[in-house]
Amino acid sequence: xxxxxxxxxxxxxxxxxxxxxxxxxxxxxxxxxxxxxxxxxxxxxxxxxxxxxxxxxxxxxxxxxxxxxxxxxxxxxxxxxxxxxxxxxxxxxxxxxxxxxxx
Amino acid sequence: xxxxxxxxxxxxxxxxxxxxxxxxxxxxxxxxxxxxxxxxxxxxxxxxxxxxxxxxxxxxxxxxxxxxxxxxxxxxxxxxxxxxxxxxxxxxxxxxxxxxxxxxxxxxxxxxxxxxxxxxxxxxxxxxxxxxxxxxxxxxxxxxxxxxx
Numbered sequence: 001x002x003x004x005x006x007x008x009x010x011x012x013x014x015x016x017x018x019x020x021x022x023x024x025x026x027x028x029x030x031x032x033x034x035x036x037x038x039x040x041x042x043x044x045x046x047x048x049x050x051x052x053x054x055x056x057x058x059x060x061x062x063x064x065x066x067x068x069x070x071x072x073x074x075x076x077x078x079x080x081x082x083x084x085x086x087x088x089x090x091x092x093x094x095x096x097x098x099x100x101x102x103x
Numbered sequence: 104x105x106x107x108x109x110x111x112x113x114x115x116x117x118x119x120x121x122x123x124x125x126x127x128x129x130x131x132x133x134x135x136x137x138x139x140x141x142x143x144x145x146x147x148x149x150x151x152x153x154x155x156x157x158x159x160x161x162x163x164x165x166x167x168x169x170x171x172x173x174x175x176x177x178x179x180x181x182x183x184x185x186x187x188x189x190x191x192x193x194x195x196x197x198x199x200x201x202x203x204x205x206x207x208x209x210x211x212x213x214x215x216x217x218x219x220x221x222x223x224x225x226x227x228x229x230x231x232x233x234x235x236x237x238x239x240x241x242x243x244x245x246x247x248x249x250x251x252x
Contacts, residue, residue, distance in 0.1 A: 015211075016211075027219070045133060046133055051209070054209075055128070056207050057204060057206055057207060057210055057214075058130050059202060059203070059204045060133045060134065060202065061201075062138045062200055062201055063198070063219075064193065064196055064198060064199075064200070064202070064218055064219050065202050065216060065218055065219070066173060066174045066175070066216075066217040066219055067173070069216060069217070070215075070216060070217045071214075071215070071216050072178075072214070072215040073210065073211070073213060073214045074210065074213040074214075075209055075210065075211050076209050076210070076211045077209055
């Protein structure tokens with residue numbers, strides 16, 4: 001599965017963005033069943049959401065967000081053909097980004 | 104030659120200074136302390152310096168019963184046009200602050216995500232707008248806790 005899946009649809013002047021970010025979102029409390037050791041925390045800390053290069057929302061996430069975070073949000077003033085870009089950073093400094101066109 | 108370079112630098116610096124000074128939306132940094140807090144009151148105090156909320160203008164949609172505490176869908180709607188942030192707080196989770204969304208004037212008043220819930224708990228959606236706090240709450244019963252271990 002691609003690291004970031006984005007779908008953006010415009011209806012009545014509002015664009016609804018739906019996204020799925022692939023990530024384990026480990027809380028750091030789960031134990032490895034074989035070793036008994038705690039699996040280190042590994043989770044997305046920030047998601048930057050842009051439309052046509054301008055940030056429309058920033059999401060700060062914690063390990064309390066489910067694995068493979070689903071995120072949906074509405075944007076005003078965007079239209080068909082605009083580019084939506086989502087970029088995330090996690091607590092280990094890893095990052096990924098993806099883009100989609102508003103339909 | 105020297106004069107041209109100086110003039111160029113002057114103009115360039117002036118333009119750069121103007122761009123830096125013009126107020127773009129300044130996003131609050133990730134509220135690390137709030138994410139680390141273990142009690143609802145501490146989350147509210149570190150995030151907002153207050154726990155007083157108005158219960159109008161915000162709605163929260165969440166299941167009555169979550170079969171799987173690992174994946175609980177939460178949708179928050181607000182009709183406040185000056186909403187600055189939406190925070191999702193679960194008092195009975197080890198760290199109650201699950202997520203915080205920083206909005207801009209382009210935001211359309213709806214955010215949705217899926218959270219983990221350790222056990223049955225209220226889920227609070229707190230919206231900050233115009234210096235005031237608004238919130239909506241829904242109790243979600245959890246049959247199997249979602250934090251693992």
